[in-house]
Amino acid sequence: MAGAGLSVAGPSGQAPAVDWIDFLGMQRSADPLRWVLPVTDAVTGGAGQLFGGCGFGGAAALLEELTGKPVAWATAQFLSNAFPPEELHLQADVPVEGHNFSQARVVGKVGDREVFTVLAALGTKRFDGSGRWRSMPDVPAPQQCSPSTVFGPRPGGLSRRLERRVAAGPWGIEEGWWREAPVTREYWDVELAAGGLWRLFRDAASGGWFADGAYD
Numbered sequence: 300m301a302g303a304g305l306s307v308a309g310p311s312g313q314a315p316a317v318d319w320i321d322f323l324g325m326q327r328s329a330d331p332l333r334w335v336l337p338v339t340d341a342v343t344g345g346a347g348q349l350f351g352g353c354g355f356g357g358a359a360a361l362l363e364e365l366t367g368k369p370v371a372w373a374t375a376q377f378l379s380n381a382f383p384p385e386e387l388h389l390q391a392d393v394p395v396e397g398h399n400f401s402q403a404r405v406v407g408k409v410g411d412r413e414v415f416t417v418l419a420a421l422g423t424k425r426f427d428g429s430g431r432w433r434s435m436p437d438v439p440a441p442q443q444c445s446p447s448t449v450f451g452p453r454p455g456g457l458s459r460r461l462e463r464r465v466a467a468g469p470w471g472i473e474e475g476w477w478r479e480a481p482v483t484r485e486y487w488d489v490e491l492a493a494g495g496l497w498r499l500f501r502d503a504a505s506g507g508w509f510a511d512g513a514y515d
Contacts (some may be wrong), residue, residue, distance in 0.1 A: 319360045323353055334361050336387040336407070340456035348380040349414070350457045354387065358405035361391055366401045366421050373419035385409045387426040399424050444490065469501075480504070486511070 304344035319325070323342060326335040335347075336342070336357050344350035355375045363370060381387050387407050400422030407414045469485040484504035492497045496514040501507070 303448070309436075319356065322356045323360075325357055325361070331365060332391045334389040334391070336384050336389060337388055338381045338385045338409075340383055341460065343383065343456050348382050349387065349396055351375070351377055351415075352375075353457065354381070354407055354415055355417060356413075358389055358391075358407060359419060361389060361405060362393075362403045362417075362419050362421055365391055366393060366403060368401055368421040369423060371400065371420045371422055373417060375415050375417045377415045379414050381408075381409050381414050387414060453465065 306436050324337050324339060326337065328334065334357075336354065338349050338477060342350055342353040354377075355373070358375070360371050381444075387409055389407050391403065391405045393401055393403040393449070400420055403419050405417040407416070413484050422507045469487050471483065471485050474482040484500045486498060488496060488498050498511040499513070500509055500511050502509065
């Protein structure tokens with residue numbers, strides 16, 4: 300996130316392809332502290348509910364526009380789900396407006412039901428150092444990789460809007476084979492066509508898919 304507002308980035312080296320307001324369907328109100336996120340199929344996950352990253356990202360982007368500062372750190376606590384055709388009402392608050400950093404929060408509700416709370420610190424501070432802690436692995440370009448299978452009991456509308464391609468995998472691990480419940484997993488590195496490389500794994504016992512982490 301950079302500047303006053305979040306954009307969904309296009310391929311590396313290109314300008315952002317999608318504005319966050321259009322992508323999420325966010326709606327402003329007369330009060331700059333209050334926004335509405337209609338829960339449509341376009342922002343749902345595999346179980347048909349609001350995809351958590353859409354709510355989290357929308358709240359963070361709201362705070363960036365409100366403060367004019369980029370998010371430095373943010374976390375979200377999810378308490379319930381939201382489903383189409385509900386409307387998620389976002390109430391923002393900026394209790395501390397610092398010179399370099401501001402402290403803010405957003406509470407998302409459907410009616411009287413609280414769905415999540417986002418806490419964030421926004422701002423930047425000059426640092427003359429530069430460099431990266433980790434190098435990106437050498438993987439093929441997205442167009443050279445085979446498409447990734449959409450998983451979940453009900454492929455959500457968000458999944459249909461994103462193109463996923465397999466960069467590497469699968470490779471497996473087996474741990475604790477001597478125990479009653481050994482760990483058997485298949486790992487994949489998946490690169491989004493819009494940018495970003497994630498490591499996912501599939502648990503053989505449950506059949507579930509999990510995010511192990513993102514490369515930076």
